[in-house]
Amino acid sequence: MEKRLLLKLARESIEEQLRGNSSPTLKELEKSAPPSLLGEEGAFVTLKEVPSDNLRGCIGNIFGEKPLYKTVYRLAKESAFRDPRFRPLTRKELDKVKIEISILTPPKRVGGVEDIVVERDGVILTSGRKRALFLPQIASEQGWSLETLLSQLSLKAGLKSDGWRSVETYFETFQAEVIEEE
Numbered sequence: 639m640e641k642r643l644l645l646k647l648a649r650e651s652i653e654e655q656l657r658g659n660s661s662p663t664l665k666e667l668e669k670s671a672p673p674s675l676l677g678e679e680g681a682f683v684t685l686k687e688v689p690s691d692n693l694r695g696c697i698g699n700i701f702g703e704k705p706l707y708k709t710v711y712r713l714a715k716e717s718a719f720r721d722p723r724f725r726p727l728t729r730k731e732l733d734k735v736k737i738e739i740s741i742l743t744p745p746k747r748v749g750g751v752e753d754i755v756v757e758r759d760g761v762i763l764t765s766g767r768k769r770a771l772f773l774p775q776i777a778s779e780q781g782w783s784l785e786t787l788l789s790q791l792s793l794k795a796g797l798k799s800d801g802w803r804s805v806e807t808y809f810e811t812f813q814a815e816v817i818e819e820e
Contacts, residue, residue: 640672641815641817648714651711676704678701679742680698681706681713681739685738686736694735695717700812739818740816742760759774760814761787761788761791761811762809763802765802765804768797769795772787
């Protein structure tokens with residue numbers, strides 16, 4: 639699958655930063671990228687520790703830049719070296735992380751929480767100037783119900799855990815195609 643090239647590109651992007659070598663996949667894609675990698679989808683690049691699956695970095699954009707492969711190339715570096723929750727990735731850690739890429743559909747505003755399907759939908763909560771997002775796979779990885787998902791989103795946005803119940807809060811959902819290293 640052409641989109642699996644994105645995993646190779648993401649790893650090479652991180653290696654490039656650590657080792658100073660350039661990405662052959664980036665050069666190849668700049669010459670002749672397949673149409674499936676030229677879209678404007680939003681994307682997230684997530685790094686997870688092996689074998690624990692603990693989060694090691696995650697950065698993304700809800701809305702994409704064109705082309706997708708350049709977005710992934712940039713986000714891989716940001717996830718590895720600029721996620722403020724973690725110290726920058728080291729050479730020693732590189733072989734101990736796996737890469738997961740989520741390619742997003744455009745978000746759509748929903749009428750209410752009853753329109754959210756846990757495990758299918760990523761959710762964006764907005765309340766005034768506060769906003770938070772969870773990718774679709776987060777709820778299933780954590781074993782969360784819809785109410786737990788909404789409470790955790792509220793906390794992530796800097797609200798009280800029941801902030802999602804406020805009349806000024808609204809939700810958008812999106813789906814993601816997830817590709818990950820074995």
